[in-house]
Amino acid sequence: MKILVAVKRAVDYNVKVRVKADYSGVETANVKMSMNPFDEIAVEEAIRLQEAGKVREIVAVSIGVSACQETLRTALAMGADRGILVEENEIELQPLAVAKILKSIVEREQPNLVILGKQSIDDDANQTGQMLAALLSWPQGTFASKVELGDYSVNVTREIDGGLETLTLNLPAVITTDLRLNEPRFVKLPNIMKAKKKVLEILKSTDLGVDITPRLMTLKVQEPPKRQAGIKVDTVAALVDKLHREAQVI
Amino acid sequence: MSILVIAEHDNIALKVETLNTITAAEQIGHDITVLVAGQGCYAVGESVLKIGSVSRVLVADAPHYARQLAENVSALILNIASDYTHILAPATANGKNILPRVAAMLDVAQISDIMRVESADTFVRPIYAGNVLATVKSKDPIKIITVRCTAFSAATIEGGLGSIESIIPVADLGISNFFSQQLTKSDRPELTAARVVVSGGRGMGKGENFKLLEDVADKLGAAIGASRAAVDAGFAPNDYQVGQTGKVVAPELYIAVGISGAIQHLAGMKDSKVIGAINNDEEAPIFQVADYGLVADLFVAMPELAKELDNLASR
Numbered sequence: 001m002k003i004l005v006a007v008k009r010a011v012d013y014n015v016k017v018r019v020k021a022d023y024s025g026v027e028t029a030n031v032k033m034s035m036n037p038f039d040e041i042a043v044e045e046a047i048r049l050q051e052a053g054k055v056r057e058i059v060a061v062s063i064g065v066s067a068c069q070e071t072l073r074t075a076l077a078m079g080a081d082r083g084i085l086v087e088e089n090e091i092e093l094q095p096l097a098v099a100k101i102l103k104s105i106v107e108r109e110q111p112n113l114v115i116l117g118k119q120s121i122d123d124d125a126n127q128t129g130q131m132l133a134a135l136l137s138w139p140q141g142t143f144a145s146k147v148e149l150g151d152y153s154v155n156v157t158r159e160i161d162g163g164l165e166t167l168t169l170n171l172p173a174v175i176t177t178d179l180r181l182n183e184p185r186f187v188k189l190p191n192i193m194k195a196k197k198k199v200l201e202i203l204k205s206t207d208l209g210v211d212i213t214p215r216l217m218t219l220k221v222q223e224p225p226k227r228q229a230g231i232k233v234d235t236v237a238a239l240v241d242k243l244h245r246e247a248q249v250i
Numbered sequence: 251m252s253i254l255v256i257a258e259h260d261n262i263a264l265k266v267e268t269l270n271t272i273t274a275a276e277q278i279g280h281d282i283t284v285l286v287a288g289q290g291c292y293a294v295g296e297s298v299l300k301i302g303s304v305s306r307v308l309v310a311d312a313p314h315y316a317r318q319l320a321e322n323v324s325a326l327i328l329n330i331a332s333d334y335t336h337i338l339a340p341a342t343a344n345g346k347n348i349l350p351r352v353a354a355m356l357d358v359a360q361i362s363d364i365m366r367v368e369s370a371d372t373f374v375r376p377i378y379a380g381n382v383l384a385t386v387k388s389k390d391p392i393k394i395i396t397v398r399c400t401a402f403s404a405a406t407i408e409g410g411l412g413s414i415e416s417i418i419p420v421a422d423l424g425i426s427n428f429f430s431q432q433l434t435k436s437d438r439p440e441l442t443a444a445r446v447v448v449s450g451g452r453g454m455g456k457g458e459n460f461k462l463l464e465d466v467a468d469k470l471g472a473a474i475g476a477s478r479a480a481v482d483a484g485f486a487p488n489d490y491q492v493g494q495t496g497k498v499v500a501p502e503l504y505i506a507v508g509i510s511g512a513i514q515h516l517a518g519m520k521d522s523k524v525i526g527a528i529n530n531d532e533e534a535p536i537f538q539v540a541d542y543g544l545v546a547d548l549f550v551a552m553p554e555l556a557k558e559l560d561n562l563a564s565r
């Protein structure tokens with residue numbers, strides 16, 4: 001079997017982002033970038049399936065600026081076999097466009113399974129996996145916390161609002177990862193060296209012939225109103241008193 | 251404007267998230283249709299009819315909608331989509347699962363998690379864990395939208411004059427099947443609908459200690475929530491997670507216990523009306539958003555809190 005994993009380069013989750021002075025966007029110059037955390041989980045899951053002897057090849061795909069090569073190298077150092085960068089340095093990529101590009105890569109690579117993160121922590125869209133599944137007419141197992149891969153189907157346990165749900169999906173299928181699926185491994189130095197020798201192919205988005213024009217225009221971005229810090233109380237009794245008398249919520 | 255709202259329900263009862271979503275729909279336009287897809291769910295449709303702003307209810311009843319699998323429900327929505335300018339669903343696990351699929355099939359964008367309606371094509375939504383609000387304008391002919399329920403009040407259930415009709419299901423695609431489910435059992439109010447939420451973090455130490463939260467929650471009629479660290483450590487089920495990538499809550503009162511206040515957690519609770527925090531580290535970031543902070547060992551403070559609430563009740 002072959003697995004495709006989608007890895008996005010995103011602002012690191014520890015960074016507190018700032019809005020640009022002209023409200024046109026978020027300051028990303030000189031900001032630490034990392035692989036989207038959910039995508040690390042996606043790569044890890046693919047590797048575990050490979051280690052379990054079920055998977056022949058893992059191909060990591062990233063779409064975006066040339067620096068996404070770093071993200072792909074991280075995926076390769078974790079254990080992916082091959083990388084593909086679909087380079088796009090000009091146009092802002094929105095989930096529908098990413099899904100269309102991924103679809104064309106899927107048609108080329110013919111994987112049995114595509115694993116993506118459930119959500120990018122920058123745009124917080126939570127769309128791309130579902131969109132890709134729709135474009136391919138494949139089933140989807142979103143927000144996965146457990147994956148059991150069979151020969152013709154996959155059982156995916158999903159984190160839903162009331163608990164957990166397990167679905168059986170025909171292969172090929174799309175899966176998106178939730179936090180509890182696994183804990184991604186740390187990359188070891190020798191593997192970083194090895195990853196440098198792995199194949200990383202670079203395609204241009206324009207070569208794929210898909211329409212990636214943004215559909216949403218961002219008119220402005222702002223910081224939300226700041227919540228004022230309140231007061232400290234000294235005792236539990238004082239806390240209850242404040243909640244009762246002042247805030248009147250109990 | 252002709253708006254389709256996808257109802258959130260469990261085949262038996264309508265979920266309140268539908269009412270919040272209808273309020274968002276009301277801010278877009280006046281012609282509102284609600285789709286109830288499920289199995290044996292006609293009564294849910296009838297309950298939707300009581301909502302004043304709803305002009306039409308469509309019920310699609312079939313065994314393959316019982317679990318609202320994304321593949322089948324999105325095919326159903328696609329079938330009727332051309333009648334509408336907007337399709338809305340609550341930004342619940344279900345809504346997030348289904349709607350992007352519909353959007354891609356229609357070759358349009360989805361606008362996720364809207365917090366405000368500026369006009370019929372312009373919306374405000376959070377990005378970067380809610381640290382930034384983006385105002386976005388859609389150029390697509392059909393707007394596909396998920397709604398952040400805490401940002402919209404619940405539509406009122408009165409004065410309904412609409413009509414209800416059954417629609418023909420689309421054949422089962424047969425590519426996905428429900429296998430099993432494990433729902434978290436609880437007699438407490440639902441996390442996203444509770445008036446009070448008491449949440450525990452890594453500071454709780456172990457799962458059994460959530461009992462300390464339960465004792466307090468019992469007295470307040472509260473739901474229980476958790477940080478990601480507490481869920482990852484197995485102290486609480488996954489559906490208790492509050493935050494950027496968990497549930498978003500905005501109760502009257504949120505009490506954070508042994509939670510540091512990482513931005514990813516704040517993203518899910520900072521719109522609560524009143525925030526209380528108990529943490530033994532006076533530098534914990536949670537105190538920067540808390541209205542009332544108590545620097546204390548939670549193992550001492552929580553039993554005391556339970557006692558004080560008893561005193562308050564008997565006063």
Ligand SMILES: Cc1cc2nc3c(=O)[nH]c(=O)nc-3n(C[C@H](O)[C@H](O)[C@H](O)COP(=O)(O)OP(=O)(O)OC[C@H]3O[C@@H](n4cnc5c(N)ncnc54)[C@H](O)[C@@H]3O)c2cc1C
Pocket residue numbers: 013037038121450451452453454476477478479480491492493494495496497507508509510511512513514515518528529530531534546547548549
């Ligand atoms: C992709 C991604 C998504 C994430 N999504 C979420 C999310 O949705 N929700 C979420 O919550 N987090 C999320 N996180 C994790 C987040 O970054 C934090 O790691 C997490 O919120 C920390 O949980 P915590 O506050 O319980 O633990 P900690 O940060 O370890 O804090 C524990 C607190 O307990 C206090 N404490 C310890 N003992 C006591 C005691 N005896 N009495 C009183 N206080 C005590 C400590 O002082 C400390 O402040 C996400 C992270 C990533 C990378």
Ligand SMILES: Nc1ncnc2c1ncn2[C@@H]1O[C@H](COP(=O)(O)O)[C@@H](O)[C@H]1O
Pocket residue numbers: 006007008009036038039042061062063064093095098115116117118119120121123124125126127128129
């Ligand atoms: N530019 C990209 N390159 C590679 N994968 C992406 C890209 N954008 C989104 N994805 C994948 O889609 C998932 C969900 O992203 P989103 O829909 O933007 O929240 C991410 O976790 C990635 O796996």
